[in-house]
Amino acid sequence: MITKTRTRLLLLWAILFVPGLALAQPPRGPLVVSPQVNADKTITFRYLAPQAKSVELSAQFEKGPVPMTKDAQGIWSATVGPVKPDIYPYNFRVDGVSVMDPANVAFFPNERFKASLVDVPGDTPLIHAMRDVPHGSINYEYYPSMEGTTGSLVVYTPPGYDQALSKKYPVYYLISGTTDTEETFFKVGKTNLILDNLIAEGKAKPMIIVMPYGNIAARIAEQKGGSKPADPTVRDGADAVKRANDFTTDLVSNVIPYVEKSYRAIPNRDNRAIGGFSRGGGQTLRTAFNNMDKFAWVCAYSSYLSPQEMDGNFSQIVAKPDQTNKQLKLLWVSVGSDDFLYKGTVEFMDYLKAKNVNFKSLITDGGHTWMNVKTYVAATTPLLFQSQTPRP
Amino acid sequence: MITKTRTRLLLLWAILFVPGLALAQPPRGPLVVSPQVNADKTITFRYLAPQAKSVELSAQFEKGPVPMTKDAQGIWSATVGPVKPDIYPYNFRVDGVSVMDPANVAFFPNERFKASLVDVPGDTPLIHAMRDVPHGSINYEYYPSMEGTTGSLVVYTPPGYDQALSKKYPVYYLISGTTDTEETFFKVGKTNLILDNLIAEGKAKPMIIVMPYGNIAARIAEQKGGSKPADPTVRDGADAVKRANDFTTDLVSNVIPYVEKSYRAIPNRDNRAIGGFSRGGGQTLRTAFNNMDKFAWVCAYSSYLSPQEMDGNFSQIVAKPDQTNKQLKLLWVSVGSDDFLYKGTVEFMDYLKAKNVNFKSLITDGGHTWMNVKTYVAATTPLLFQSQTPRP
Incomplete structure (x- = not known):
């Protein structure tokens, strides 16, 4: 039996808890x-x-x-x-x-x-926790990308960016992993909160962080493909190389010019860093080694290039290590001991060592996870854009 | 049998398509x-x-x-x-x-x-489509909210905001529906793209749009509750009224001051609008009618207040309709003919008419959906902050 009070409560419930969507959901x-x-x-x-x-x-x-x-x-x-x-x-x-x-x-x-x-939460707030410190801002941006498509970026601006209108900032380009999106470093990596906290502690320089979407091919297919989107199951070597090259081209030719026009960025290599996780780490290393005039700070999180690819495509990096060491103010490689890419990443570290290319490394517990990515972001961003970078 | 080529392809597949997450997923x-x-x-x-x-x-x-x-x-x-x-x-x-x-x-x-x-997509691009026009920016912001908690806002700034550094803008506070979040007007409502397009066509004034999170009680419980989050199943009348009042208090005491400090907002009633969908429409009407000194433009999408609530709580609005009509440059009420709130909304329109309170209305096809919300956003934002507003 439904009493009058019960009816009123049900009505109130209907009015207060109206979902905007009448999909086939579990019953209320x-x-x-x-x-x-x-x-x-x-x-x-x-x-x-x-x-x-x-x-x-x-x-x-x-x-x-x-x-x-x-x-x-x-x-x-x-x-x-x-x-x-x-x-x-x-x-x-x-x-x-x-x-x-x-x-x-x-x-x-x-x-x-x-x-x-x-x-x-930790007993004392972790480095990615929301603390009572000045907060930067996360901005979603559109930019003109390849083949007439519109790309999307998530951009972190540090606390005070909107007040210090004559100040210019260095920029960290930060690329997420395979199947991640441009939102993942924000929503999962909490990169904005990590930077807010490190900046408040005086440990990281105020910087802009630009988070692009790594899968250019998918976006182009979505916007241009109409009834025939590119089949992402075609993943042979040539296609994969093309996709990697497209990413680099888009970053260098479209993203960086857009950012340096739209934000108060310092437009030189000493004030540009590039980093990424997993596939984004591979894109980082390839983009950096192909554009040594563009980036002075390079961070690979849970990723590597094989000795074969290094010898084949980046011999200029290892042939003159002194020059490379002078150009790169930071080359960082980190991985978790349970990461399924651990072996390849350690092999990359050994390769760089044998070639006398300076790098900083960190091996953590854990696997190929965003818990580790947060650790690596917190470990590397204090090193970026500092005049004195510790050397291994 | 796995051939060598097949092994290479599988390896490539493993390297290129590494998910950042090893949850129990469908097998690759x-x-x-x-x-x-x-x-x-x-x-x-x-x-x-x-x-x-x-x-x-x-x-x-x-x-x-x-x-x-x-x-x-x-x-x-x-x-x-x-x-x-x-x-x-x-x-x-x-x-x-x-x-x-x-x-x-x-x-x-x-x-x-x-x-x-x-x-x-439409054969000609719809009003919410990504078109080749100047784009504004979406910003995620944190602000100091009630009871020591940190609230989150999504803020749209119009194209040119970061260039025209001496220009100030009117602000539309826009509240999503029950169980929606501060992201829903952005991700589902495409409010940013609708405004980009209307501004490019010269149909809407450049404005800032502030999208708060409507469920203050849940956020406070999450941040303060520790092991005892407030039970959202308690939904009796007094608690619902408290939640509605808390929303109004937070908007007026915390959100507006934060926005007017952080953005180049014009800080007066003629340049503040408030609107919302479903529960957000109810919050809109209550907030506006309780703060006639703060908002001159009011839009209720698919929502209403009952004659009982109007008579009981907002007699000052209807007792002197001439004064109300002078104060409110726009009072908008719209609903879909299949909306389960259709009857109540039409009753609200009839009530306002009987009381000689001016309003503009729109009745569309369709139900309580975000397809309709986009239509209402596109219909109302051209009316906001215009010196000449058409009267019914």
Whole structure:
């Protein structure tokens, strides 16, 4: 029986909680709080699915899937941890289907998978935490890109940028990994908050950070392809090389001119850095080694070039190491000991060492993850654009 | 048998297509192109799920779910349409579980559901299309909010804002719907592109648009709650009123001062507009009617206040209609004829008419959707901050 009060409550519920979307969603029912990070650093995950037969949690701090259990309302839950403070991707497997957490707005921008993010704060705020310091700004920008297409950039400007109107800044071009987007260093890497905190501590120079989208071919196909988008499954060597070259061309010919016209950037090599993660690290090394007149600071996170590619395409870098060492104010290579690219990255380090090319390196715990990317951003940005850079 | 060439290809594949995330994902297999908008405005949706028993498409241009069929590779697909050019939310139901399209980066930011977006372009570019015109910028900002928390805003600055450094601009405060976030007017509403296009056509005045997050209580709980976030299922009348009041207080006491300090805003009522969709429309009307000294332009999209609330809380608005009509340069109310709030909104229009309060109205086809929100944004922003506003 529905009482009058109950009817009123239901009406209020209908008015206050009107979704903007009438898709086939789980029926309205109990509102679910998930994830819930508890004071003891355990995390409770919840997912409403009265009809599901099995729900599992898949999280990057766990070795494997964690079974969840269903309560009388049809809410599945699991409490895990305590978990080491950091930001982790996770999702649910519902009867074998991977889904984001519908109750969580924090998401991992990516072309191929969908994951949510859970933030476990430290007892003292971590380097990527929102602290009570002056904040820079994140700007979404469009720029004229290749083949008449419009590219998109995410650009960080440091605190005070909009006040110090005569000041110019160095620029760090920062490229995310395969299947990531131009948003990933912002939404997952928290690059803006890391810089806000490092700048507040006087550890990093105020800088502009430009985050491009790495997959030029996909964007061109989307905007130009009409009914026939380029088939991304064609991934032979020649096509991959073309895509890498296209990225470099677009960055040098379109992105940098756009940024230096639109922002108060210092337009010379000593004030340009380039870095990236995974595929973005490969794009970083290729772009830098092909444009030694453009970048003086180079950071490869969890990535490398093979000795074969170095010998074949970048002999000028290793043939005259003294010149290279003079030109590059920083060459950084870092990787996690559990990263599946660990072996290749260490081989790259050994190669540079054998060729007497100076570089700074960091080997961390962990794998090919954005937890490590945040560590590398926090470790490298204090080195950029400093007149005295420590040498290994 | 794996040949040497095949091994090389697999290695290349591993290097080029390294996901940054090793969650329990569908195994790597054929890369899926989805959605594919065809030249004839049909759309092909695809989803890889070799093990699934049933996959359906749920899209806002369809009356109900559309069955998809599986090919030999395990890719489910459906081609639908032709579809009227617009941007539509959709997702898949995989064995009854709602999932976003993993192959699509365009998503609908929301607290409670997860949907992807498909953009069907018009034969001539629609008002929200990316056109070759000067683009403004979208800025993500943090501001000091209630109870020591940090709020987030998305702010549109018009083309030329960073060049015309002595120019000041009017500001439109624009609030999204229930369960939407501060990103929804940007990512789904394409408010920035609509304004870029209207400004390029000389139809709208260059303005700053500030998009706050409507759910203050949730943010405070998240940042202050620790192990005990406020239970959002408590939705009785008093709590709902408190939440609405908190939103108004935060907007007036924190957001506006932050914006007028950080941006070149003209800080007076004639140059402040407020508008919103659904719950955001209710927040708009309450905030405006409680702060007649702050806003001269008011737009309610798909929302209304009841005659009871008007009589009870806003008698000063209707008691002296001549004064109200002089103060408000625009009061706008619009709704779709299939909107489940249609009846209440029309009742609100009738109420205003009976009370001799001037307003402009628009009744469109369609429902409580972001397709309609885009129409309303495009219809109202040309009216804002104009010295001559047409009267009904």
